[in-house]
Amino acid sequence: MTAGLRSGEVAERAGLNIQTLRYYERRGLLAEPGRSPGGHRLYPPDTVTLLGVIKAAQRLGFTLDEVADLLRTGGRRHPGRDLRRRAEDKIAEIDAKIADLTTIRGALAEVVEARCDSLTDCTCADCPIPFLTISTRRPAGEGEPA
Amino acid sequence: MTAGLRSGEVAERAGLNIQTLRYYERRGLLAEPGRSPGGHRLYPPDTVTLLGVIKAAQRLGFTLDEVADLLRTGGRRHPGRDLRRRAEDKIAEIDAKIADLTTIRGALAEVVEARCDSLTDCTCADCPIPFLTISTRRPAGEGEPA
DNA sequence: TTGCATCCGGTACCTGGGTACGGGCTTACC
């Protein structure tokens, strides 16, 4: 038995702090690790990798709950099906996000090229800053009645 | 003098609530509007448009402080220069985000197609889920010493 | 066995972006 890493080591290698590890544990993102006889956590080494995955997923717009879900789903009886559905949903969301970002990128590029002097009252004649176009769309992945 | 819109009207047209208007005022995103004799806010009509701009910018990854900054900058002595620099910086950030999203999109697509059964320990042989690649990059627009 | 770095659990606090509540004044309309 190779004992495992203590929380400080994991935290350092993963680039986050110990409280965050415990926080993730509470949130169900990290399984409860083994313990030393005295009660100190001993993490399996691939925890560091897992934390990388979590951080990556999170940075890309998954909430912690979603990530937890995604991870749990992966390890269950129902192998692909559920994961696949979530993946499909998320792809749609991501596409919407990319579209928005692309639009805004274009707008910003025009700001740069056309030498706009303001986002709201640009004095350039040909300055179709598309913030407004974007702003009329609902945020990606949200639906609202009424 | 056409009096202007009251906060309730502005809020409704912009699709947010009155407290948020006041919150934006506190945060410097909205200039203090005029007041009725009795102290009620009277907004110039283009406030609604401005709020659209704010919401759009915000949804696309600008924080409220950045938006406030951006708006303030637009109205100043130094017309384009500053705005342009910010725009350029933001473009770089956006490109990074798009790249990440595109990567993750591809990963998810593979999950769907290849019938992966887990994000972390997929048992498919040819399953190069790139979360880890992404995870080793710094989040867009951040730098860290040490 | 002493001593210092680490870790423990619990609780409190922080930032960002809002939202809600309460008591009291204004506006608008009949």
Next chain:
DNA sequence: GGTAAGCCCGTACCCAGGTACCGGATGCAA
């Protein structure tokens, strides 16, 4: 001029995602 919306301000609260602090227990090495 009565009365119901609507708005005022201040303060408190909410959620997500962490982070900090505390007193006490462990780990490990000399």
